[in-house]
Amino acid sequence: MQLNIFILICLLAASVWTVMTRSLLRSAIGLALVSAILTILMFNLNSPIAGVFELSVCAGLISVLFISTISLMEALTMKEVIDRMKERLRRFWLLPFIVISAGIMLSLFSLKFNLSLPLPEEQMDVRFVLWHARQLDVFAQVVILLAGVFGVVVLFAERKKEG
């Protein structure tokens, strides 16, 4: 449990750093770090397959997407960087205080509810659940993937010359 709390603190610190850092590239790297730390938690909580997905898709693919998009933008001059850094600091200095105070308030708040949990399932494999119990989810995933592909095709389609 102590290890999990340490990992959770690292996760929160990485999240705050992702939001507060001035460089977009560092933000994208911070997001990949958040995904990697979340993967460690997933392994600790007996969810290795979801952890592998999180690591490969979120920490890998999505970070590559963000970084390639950032690389397409033109770089700022040093004066613009300094101006934006000051502006960001003015807007975001409050975030660590909000997070720390909300954390203290929530940890002091005593739980009064009692969740009634369903009976634990027999040792079912995630593949069995996904392909037999949640077939509709798989169908929805295919539909969403196709919708995404069509969306990207439409977005990047070559425009015909007018006239």
Next chain:
Amino acid sequence: MDSASLYLFWTFGVFAVLIFIAGCYCILLSYNLIRVLIGVELLIKAVTLLLIVAGHLSGHPALAQALVITLIVIEAVFITVAVGVVQGIHRINGSLNTRLLKELKG
């Protein structure tokens, strides 16, 4: 639910809420479209964390993993399309500043 499980759920829940707050803060106060997407990603991470903990505590880790895999697929498609839209906006406006996006008004 025994006290140990309740403590575990509460600990993870508090951290999930704090990550959610960081994501909301990022969305609300950022003017850059890529930072807004990063804020949305943080919100999804908080939800993923809660799903995994709920599956672990309720004794349904396989179901939770199936839901998380679905969530990751939706997240990847959403980010891909959103990044395409962001690149289109940058191509047209030359900027990703949300304050300069006036074409959608009216």
